Amino acid sequence: MSLPGMWEFPGGKIELNETPEQALLRELEEELLCSAEIGEFIETTEHEYDFGIVILTTYYCSLIGDEPRLTEHSEIRWVDAAELDQLEWAPADIPAVERVMKDFQG
Numbered sequence: 001m002s003l004p005g006m007w008e009f010p011g012g013k014i015e016l017n018e019t020p021e022q023a024l025l026r027e028l029e030e031e032l033l034c035s036a037e038i039g040e041f042i043e044t045t046e047h048e049y050d051f052g053i054v055i056l057t058t059y060y061c062s063l064i065g066d067e068p069r070l071t072e073h074s075e076i077r078w079v080d081a082a083e084l085d086q087l088e089w090a091p092a093d094i095p096a097v098e099r100v101m102k103d104f105q106g
């Protein structure tokens with residue numbers, strides 16, 4: 001909503017007394033109605049937007065059970081690692097996108 005039309009990884013703000021992993025599990029359940037197992041840490045980046053500073057931490061996840069379902073976002077998509085850079089990402093996400101593409105390079 002603050003970055004309309006740009007792609008972001010599923011997630012959201014960490015609440016008080018929550019670990020980043022707990023926050024991610026909660027957001028996946030709330031926003032995409034799905035469960036996951038949180039895997040390896042990818043990246044932490046700090047980015048300054050007009051509206052404030054975002055510190056974005058990303059993790060690999062394995063989906064458990066049902067496919068994610070759309071609730072409050074306008075679109076959801078599975079994307080091959082090699083094609084991630086063809087989407088318009090929120091600026092804070094670029095380092096994580098690059099990291100994932102590198103990790104999956106054949």
Ligand SMILES: Nc1nc2c([nH]c(=O)n2[C@H]2C[C@H](O)[C@@H](COP(=O)(O)OP(=O)(O)OP(=O)(O)O)O2)c(=O)[nH]1
Pocket residue numbers: 001002003007008009010011012013014027054056090091092093
């Ligand atoms: N979820 C998510 N947010 C991102 C990414 N990249 C990025 O710059 N952001 C920004 C957008 C938002 O300003 C902020 C996350 O807020 P959010 O709106 O997803 O968090 P939330 O679900 O807790 O929202 P709310 O309760 O405050 O409405 O981080 C990303 O890849 N995923």
